[in-house]
Amino acid sequence: MIRLVGRGDTDIAVEVVMVRHEVAVLRRQVRRPAVAKGTTALVRLAKENPTWGYRRIQGELLTMGVTIAASSVWAILSRHGIEPSPRRSGPTWAEFLSAQAKGLMACDLFRVDIVLLRRVYVLVFIDHDTRVVRSAGVTAEPVTGWVTQQVDIAVAGSRCSVASEPVFR
Numbered sequence: 001m002i003r004l005v006g007r008g009d010t011d012i013a014v015e016v017v018m019v020r021h022e023v024a025v026l027r028r029q030v031r032r033p034a035v036a037k038g039t040t041a042l043v044r045l046a047k048e049n050p051t052w053g054y055r056r057i058q059g060e061l062l063t064m065g066v067t068i069a070a071s072s073v074w075a076i077l078s079r080h081g082i083e084p085s086p087r088r089s090g091p092t093w094a095e096f097l098s099a100q101a102k103g104l105m106a107c108d109l110f111r112v113d114i115v116l117l118r119r120v121y122v123l124v125f126i127d128h129d130t131r132v133v134r135s136a137g138v139t140a141e142p143v144t145g146w147v148t149q150q151v152d153i154a155v156a157g158s159r160c161s162v163a164s165e166p167v168f169r
Contacts, residue, residue: 039076041066046082053085101128105154109142123147125154 041064045057052060054073061068091099107125114120121142125134135154139146
C-alpha cells in the first residue's frame, strides 16, 4: 500500500529558501553579452576623428546600424588605450562663459514715458565682465542712422570691432 506523506510548513519554507538561493546564484552568473560587433569600426572612428567624443562616436555607430551605449564606447576605447577627445579636458561651462564675457557687450533698447506725456527711447550698452555702462543714448525717434551712431560711440575705445562690420552699416 502506498502511503502519501504530507509535507509540513517547515519543509515548504526550506524548499522556498533553496529555490530563492538558486535563482540568486543564477542571476549573478548571467552577464551582459560581450560587444563584438562594431568594435573595429569604433576604434577606427576614434583614431580617424580624434576630436570626437564618446557620444559622437556612439551616434555615428548608430547610423551604421550598431547599437551600443556611450559607456560601452568608453570601455572599449579605454581597453585600446585611446584617451577621450581633447575637448573633454577643456574648460567647464562656467569657465567658458566667464571667458566669453570679457569680450561681450550687451545692449538694450527700451522706451520711457516721461512726465510731459511724451515717449522717448533709450539705448544702453554695458560691458559684461565689468558691468560698466559704455554708452547711453536717448531719442524720440530711433532711426537707423541714430542707432548706428550710438554703436560707433559705444564701441570706440573698447575691445570690440563690431562697428566696422557691414551688418551695422
